[in-house]
Amino acid sequence: MSKIRQIIMPGDSIEPEGLKPRNGVYKCADDKYCSEYFGVVQKGDQYVDVVPFSGPYFPRKGDKVIGKVIEIGPSMWTIDLNSSYHSLLHMNDTPWRTQSGDLQRYLNLGDYVYAKVMSLNEIKESWVTLKDVGLRKLEGGHITGISAPKVPRIIGKGGSMVNMIKDATQTRIIVGQNGLIWVDGTPENVMIAISAIKMVEKEAHTVGLTDRVDEYLKTKVGDNIGNSE
């Protein structure tokens, strides 16, 4: 159920009201729970979470993310997920028949991949894989980024926000859970899509955003058609 969100600061106490405390909440005394973040309280059917306004991305198993190749080893690529930790991609976790020592034929430094977080250990080392439907090397297109806690807002309820931007600008968009976004299309349309994404990021915490983005896209795309004709 949608309730008014309450802004909370680190160390403020939270009333769980019978719900289970989950992300962003810690036990600060016996039977007392406090917030870890500067963010908003979100009360669901079962859990209480504190969602920070900003912050780094932390890999979770099963997340589909966009990453950049920053290092090539004899049998692994090191992937930068825009996170506090780098991730690794082993050659056996790709759809290609790679040979050890010959990795740059498939992925070179600076290439982007759409990958899935496969495993994660206690010291936060993570491995990603390209072996699943839809996962691939991202060729062409532009990369833009937003802060990871705002990803749900870009996607919107059931993908409504991102689909609206896709349809209006006729671009292909992939949103990674880590906040990196890949946009492909004609240069003009890509610029419009990116500016719309930045608008969502900036106004992520406001009411009636979908309508305003819709209007913004209409005027922008309208301008473009007017110019080309």
Next chain:
Amino acid sequence: MIILGTASDIKLLTKDGRRLDGRTNEELRPIKIETGVLNRADGSAYIEWGGNKILVAVYGPREAYPKHTQNINKAIVKARYNMAAFSVDERKRPGPDRRSIEISKVISEALDQAIMVEQFPRTQIDVFIEVLQADAGTRIAGLTAATVAVASAGIPMKDFVVGCTAGKVEGKVVLDLSKEEDNFGQADLPMAVLSKSGKVVLLQMDGDLSVEEFDQATEMILTATKRINEIQREALSTRFVAEIEEGGE
């Protein structure tokens, strides 16, 4: 003979018990904090505390380099306190000196107590504290602003770190020393606590205080931290005054 710069020849309290800048013994200087002042940093804050002007930038958590500094159990907090060459009357020779290395250390340790470092093994959190203009109490002002910057970076914290100074001037215990009181007073006591629990995370003393005076000074600081914490909270929340609504998938 009069030796300049000793306590004898400078009057720090007026006849009606007020201080040089007109404050009472328990009055703070005006404090203003702003967040989100730097775009490249993950979190940032700017504080004006009396004549102090300090800029703080926070980066991370990010993988700690050189690799041997990594801690497998927790993040390391690396604060760097630095004074600009133009921050004081006489040009300060740039670069780290004995004083700023010490201050960097005590600030790192104070922040380490508030930040949930266990959540980020192998990483480091960089906190850059740049003093643009110094006017006594910079370490505490820097630390107070650093906490706000860390919170705005979305780094999990147990509590706010909030600090204040007190000292002894002409035999009286006073709160939040000014430059003259710091230079010519009898004692200076910077202290920082976690705002909710009141746990002390930084305590230093320069000069002499009796046990009674020490108790009085710490009591004064504890009351003042409540007010300073309000200013910290306000600095964070003013960035999100807009109405909040339910979003998400």
